[in-house]
Amino acid sequence: MIYKKRADHRAEASYRVAAQLLESAVPSRPVVLKPNIVEPSRPPVTTDVRVVEGIVRALRESGIKDILVAEGSGTGNTLENFDLLGYSDLGVKLLDLDQEETVRLPVAHHHVWDEVIVPEVLLNKFIISVPVLKEHSLCGVTISLKNMIGILPAPHYSGYWTYKKSQVHKYDTHGCIADIIQVVSPDWAIVDASQGMKDHHLSGSPIEPPLNLVYGSADPLEADRFGCELLGREHADILYLKLIEEDRREGSQQ
Numbered sequence: 001m002i003y004k005k006r007a008d009h010r011a012e013a014s015y016r017v018a019a020q021l022l023e024s025a026v027p028s029r030p031v032v033l034k035p036n037i038v039e040p041s042r043p044p045v046t047t048d049v050r051v052v053e054g055i056v057r058a059l060r061e062s063g064i065k066d067i068l069v070a071e072g073s074g075t076g077n078t079l080e081n082f083d084l085l086g087y088s089d090l091g092v093k094l095l096d097l098d099q100e101e102t103v104r105l106p107v108a109h110h111h112v113w114d115e116v117i118v119p120e121v122l123l124n125k126f127i128i129s130v131p132v133l134k135e136h137s138l139c140g141v142t143i144s145l146k147n148m149i150g151i152l153p154a155p156h157y158s159g160y161w162t163y164k165k166s167q168v169h170k171y172d173t174h175g176c177i178a179d180i181i182q183v184v185s186p187d188w189a190i191v192d193a194s195q196g197m198k199d200h201h202l203s204g205s206p207i208e209p210p211l212n213l214v215y216g217s218a219d220p221l222e223a224d225r226f227g228c229e230l231l232g233r234e235h236a237d238i239l240y241l242k243l244i245e246e247d248r249r250e251g252s253q254q
Helices: 010-024 049-061 078-084 146-151 173-183 220-230 239-252
Strands: 003-006 031-035 067-071 093-096 102-106 115-119 126-130 132-136 140-142 188-198 213-217
Touching: 003 010, 010 049, 010 188, 010 213, 031 049, 031 146, 049 067, 049 126, 049 188, 067 078, 078 093, 115 173, 126 146, 140 146, 140 220, 146 173, 173 239, 188 220, 213 220, 220 239
Parallel strands: 031 067, 031 126, 067 093, 126 188, 132 188
Antiparallel strands: 003 213, 102 115, 132 140, 188 213
């Protein structure tokens, strides 16, 4: 199910979407919010902090106290990027995932990697992916599932070019995304579609008129399909979404 609200007031919209999700289930594990802070650029390149603010408020009102906001930026220092974009005012702990202890997790039905190195802090957490809705120059779209590339620790996944997660682009990017999702998949998606961006994920054109929407789902794959529709794309044409769907189906048959 997709929950959606007009984003005239972004914090209020995300609060209401999160509250609707919380009506069906309150996470029992500590919560990690994973925005898209790929670089120190303002929305719609990155997730509007007001969207995260509303989610934090809803979580706290539901009794959840253990909340982290975590990211590993592709460019720049993550904590400095958080500060520049207003995240330091949220009153929650901010984590640079590039600085955390890591573990190696096997990928059962791997496409590229037979194991993925991830920050240990993400284990046994309830992860909410909070992306911004954008087209992507390499992958077609970047929404809640591709947003998880940011969890890859830069010491292990940089070096192909200056982007700190550039190893995913050395190989089959779609397969890499699907492998990541097999080991660390978000539990919910709450998407900042208040503006939306076309053509390119860093230097594209803001959608005009703005989409003016925040939406969410307890099924991130469903959220990404809906995002494709908003962007005028066919989700069946996005290879990594197809791979993730196939992996999910194969896993359910075991």
